Amino acid sequence: MQQQILKEKKLETCISSISLQDIRTLKELYQLKSETRDLRAPIVRNIMKQRVVGQECINSLKNALYSLETIHTDDYTGQRVLQLDGKKQIEVDLTYEIRELKKDIYYLEYGEDHFINYLAKFIPDFRKYLNEGIEKLRGKKFNTFITDRDGTTNNYCGRYRSSVQPIYNSVFLSRFAKNCCRFPIFITSAPLKDFGILDVSINPNDIFFYAGSKGREFIDPEGNFHSYPIDEHKQELIHLLNERLRQLLKDPRFEKFNFIGSALQFKFGQTTVARQDISRSINPEESTAFLEKVTSIVKEIDPENKNFRIEDTGLDIEIILTVDQEGGDPVKDFDKGDGLKFICKTVGIQTESGSNLVCGDTSSDIPMLKKTAEMCDDVWTIFVTKDRDLAEKVQKICPQNMIVPSPDILLTILGLLSL
Numbered sequence: 120m121q122q123q124i125l126k127e128k129k130l131e132t133c134i135s136s137i138s139l140q141d142i143r144t145l146k147e148l149y150q151l152k153s154e155t156r157d158l159r160a161p162i163v164r165n166i167m168k169q170r171v172v173g174q175e176c177i178n179s180l181k182n183a184l185y186s187l188e189t190i191h192t193d194d195y196t197g198q199r200v201l202q203l204d205g206k207k208q209i210e211v212d213l214t215y216e217i218r219e220l221k222k223d224i225y226y227l228e229y230g231e232d233h234f235i236n237y238l239a240k241f242i243p244d245f246r247k248y249l250n251e252g253i254e255k256l257r258g259k260k261f262n263t264f265i266t267d268r269d270g271t272t273n274n275y276c277g278r279y280r281s282s283v284q285p286i287y288n289s290v291f292l293s294r295f296a297k298n299c300c301r302f303p304i305f306i307t308s309a310p311l312k313d314f315g316i317l318d319v320s321i322n323p324n325d326i327f328f329y330a331g332s333k334g335r336e337f338i339d340p341e342g343n344f345h346s347y348p349i350d351e352h353k354q355e356l357i358h359l360l361n362e363r364l365r366q367l368l369k370d371p372r373f374e375k376f377n378f379i380g381s382a383l384q385f386k387f388g389q390t391t392v393a394r395q396d397i398s399r400s401i402n403p404e405e406s407t408a409f410l411e412k413v414t415s416i417v418k419e420i421d422p423e424n425k426n427f428r429i430e431d432t433g434l435d436i437e438i439i440l441t442v443d444q445e446g447g448d449p450v451k452d453f454d455k456g457d458g459l460k461f462i463c464k465t466v467g468i469q470t471e472s473g474s475n476l477v478c479g480d481t482s483s484d485i486p487m488l489k490k491t492a493e494m495c496d497d498v499w500t501i502f503v504t505k506d507r508d509l510a511e512k513v514q515k516i517c518p519q520n521m522i523v524p525s526p527d528i529l530l531t532i533l534g535l536l537s538l
Contacts, residue, residue, distance in 0.1 A: 135154070135157045135158050135161070135179075136158070136175060136176075136179045137151070137154050137155065137158060137179040137180070137182045137183045137186075138182055139182045139185060139186055140182075140186040141186075141189075142186055142187065142189075142190050142201070143190075143191070143201065143202055144201055144202045144203070145201045145202070145203055145209065145211070145378060147201075148187075148190075148201060148211070148281065149280055149281065151183060151186060151187070152216065152280070152281050152283050153283075154183070155180070155183050155220070155283055156283045156284075156318075156319070156321060158176065158179055158180070158183075159223070159283065159284070159285070159286050159289070159321045160321040162176055162227075162286055163286055163289045163290055163293065163321050163322065163323065164323055166286070166290050167290065167293060167294070167297075167323060172227055176227070177224060177227050177228060180220055180223055180224050180227070181224060183220060184217065184220040184221065184224065187213050187216055187217050187220070188217060190211075190213065193210070196210065198210040198211070198212070199211050199212075199213055203374075203378065207374075209375065209378055210400055211277070211278075212277045212396075212397075212398040212400070213277075214277070214398075215274060215275065215276035215277060215281065215282065216276070216281055218274075219274065219283075219285040219288075220285075222234075222237075222238075222285060222287055223285050223286040223287060225237055226286060226287040227286065231534075234287060235249075235531060235535075238527050238531060242524075242525050242527060242528060243524075245525075245528060245531075248521075248523050248524075248528045248532075249528065249531055249532060249535070251521065252501065252521055252523070252528070252529075252532035252536075253532060253535055253536060255499075255519075255521060256476075256499065256532070256536055257536065259299070259474055259499075259536075260299055260300070260301075260473065260474070261299055261300045261301070261473065261474050261475055261476045261499075262300075262301050262302065262468075262469070262470075262472050262473030262474060262475055262495075263300070263301070263302045263303075263304060263468060263470070263475045263476070263491070263495075264295070264296060264299070264300040264302070264303040264304065264475075264476045264478075265304045265306060265459060265475070265476070265477045265478070265487060265491060266303075266304070266305060266306070266476075266477070266478040266479070267305075267306065267307060267455075267478065267479045267480060267481075267483075267484050267487070268305055268307045268309070268316060269282065269307070269309070269480075270480035270481065270503060270526065271478050271479055271480040271484070271503050271526060271529065272288070272292060272478065272526055272529060272530060273288060273526060274525075274526050274527070275397050276397075277379070277380065277396045277397055277398050277400075278378070278379065278380060278382070278396070279309060279314070279319070279380065279381050279382065279384070280314055280318075280319075280382070282319050283319050283321070284319055284320050284321045284322070286321070287530075288530055289320075289321045289322050290534070291530045291531065291533055291534030291537075292322060292530065292533060292534075293322045293323055293326050293327075294534060294537040294538075295533035295534060295536060295537040296322075296326050296327060297326055297537070298537040299533075299536060299537050300476075301473070302328065302466070302468050303326060303327050303328065304327070304328040304330060304337075304459075304462060305320075305327055305328065305329050305330060306330045306333065306334050306455050306458055306459060306462075306487060307330065307331055307333075308332070308333055308386075308389070308391065308437065308455075308483060309331055309332075309381070309384065309386070309391075310331045310332060310336075310384050310385065310386045310387070311329060311330070311331030311332065311336045311337070311338060311387070312331070314384070315331050315384075315386075316329050316331055317329055317331075317338070324340070324342070325340045325341075326340060327340065328340065328462065328466070330458055330462055331386060331387065332386035332387040332388055332389050332458075333386075333389065333439075333453060333454060333455045333457070333458045333483075334347070334455055334457065334458010334459055334461055334462055335347040335349075335386070335387040335388040335389070335453060335458060335461075336386075336387040337458075337462055337465075339466065345462075345465050346387055347387070347388065347453075347457075347458070347461050349387075349388050349440065352426075353388075353426055353440050353441075356420060356421065356426050356427070356440075357388065357389075357390065357440055359420055360390060360416070360417065360420055360427070360438065361385050361390055363416050363420070364383060364390065364392055364413070364416065365383070367412065367413070367416065368383055368392075373409060373412070375401070376392060376393055376394065376401075376409060379393050379395070379396040379400060379401060380393035380395065380396035380397070380434055380435065381393040381434070381435050388439070388440045388453060389437065389438065389439045389440060389453070390437075390438045391435050391436070391437050391438070392413060392435070392436050392438075393434060393435050393436075394406045394409045394410050394413075394431075394434070394435070394436055395433060395434045396434065397434065410431060410436060413429075413436050413438075414429060414436075417429060417438055425441070426440060426441060427439065427440060427441065428441055428452045430452070430483075432481075432483075439452045439453055440453060441453070442457060454483070454486035454487075455483065455484060455486050455487035455490075456486030456487055456489055456490030457486070457490075458487075459487055459490045459491065460490055460494070463494065470491075470494035470495045471494075471495065471496060473497065474497040474498075474499060475491055475495045475497065475498050475499065476498075476499045476500070476501070477491050477498065477499070477500045477517070478500065478501050478502070478503070478529060479500075479502055479503075480502060480503040480504055480526075481504075481509070482509060482512075484502070485509075485512060485513070485516070488500055488513065488516050488517060489516055492516055492517060497519075498517050498519065499517070499519045499520070500513060500516075500517045500519070500520045500521070501520070501521045501522075501523060501529055501532070502520070502521075502522050502523075503523055503524070503525065503526050503528075503529055504522060504524070505524050510522045
């Protein structure tokens with residue numbers, strides 16, 4: 120169907136191209152990923168305008184794929200290896216990068232109908248979940264669509280800097296947001312930019328609200344930037360913390376934490392540093408020792424625990440500035456519920472109007488769902504999780520719910536609802 124639609128429009132040439140590359144360093148990997156973003160974004164715009172995607176664009180994606188697949192593999196460990204500098208090297212798991220490029224190439228070559236059949240081959244009970252989701256949400260229009268990114272609408276990647284959004288992903292999400300939603304909002308724990316969600320997203324610019332740092336900062340579809348006010352003293356403390364962590368990761372003993380997972384991210388009112396990645400490439404003892412080191416630094420800066428809270432996800436260490444509550448209540452962590460409330464107030468979203476859809480995948484998304492349930496009457500949710508405890512929490516908060524095991528199931532439901 121998608122392929123047939125595209126053939127009706129004028130052929131548009133590939134705006135940028137990617138040549139075959141010999142990738143030997145982490146820097147070269149990130150440069151290649153940046154090139155795939157520059158190529159993928161205009162392809163999405165073309166598809167949204169029902170224009171043909173030229174074969175040269177597909178060939179560029181194939182060149183990127185081959186460049187990744189031919190990265191040197193260690194004979195002993197079987198892992199791909201890249202150089203950090205002239206002396207040091209790191210093992211890299213490129214499952215996400217390679218798998219998502221393969222999906223994009225298949226999507227462009229065979230069209231949407233065949234692509235959905237392709238996904239069904241690899242995801243257990245794919246059709247069952249798809250039919251259930253479409254049956255529940257068919258014909259609905261949403262006032263707000265509030266969603267997390269990583270693990271929810273985007274498959275997890277070993278390195279945030281490599282997690283460039285795939286083409287099929289963007290088409291499904293953008294089409295749903297444009298056709299079925301009034302206020303489509305991403306709320307993520309990652310920074311907004313430098314390096315954040317804006318740097319890995321390829322959706323057309325005028326569709327989504329992007330909120331980083333759990334909603335402390337966001338940009339609207341018109342490009343206007345907004346930020347949650349932070350107490351001057353707290354801002355000084357987080358600057359001090361960031362500098363201490365920057366110096367810590369220059370230490371050869373801890374340098375490797377610069378290159379895994381989320382790495383070191385300076386957010387608005389929050390700092391994240393990875394201690395492990397989804398491939399478990401760090402020795403557990405080393406990871407625990409690093410957590411203890413970071414915790415001791417936070418304790419030195421904030422000995423009475425009045426200004427920071429530490430949230431350890433097992434992969435990331437989240438150091439969050441607390442917020443003072445109204446009425447003299449104790450300070451609390453700033454969460455996605457606070458961020459959502461700030462966005463709605465700033466933009467003037469009428470929360471009592473219409474249906475609302477919330478999507479997440481971890482416990483950090485629960486405050487976002489709770490706040491929506493507080494502010495809105497008609498709330499629906501789809502959570503991506505295999506965690507039964509989390510699923511039970513979601514079901515208690517929102518009776519109109521669905522639990523799915525894969526981001527691609529959620530994406531496909533949204534994509535088909537928007538046709």
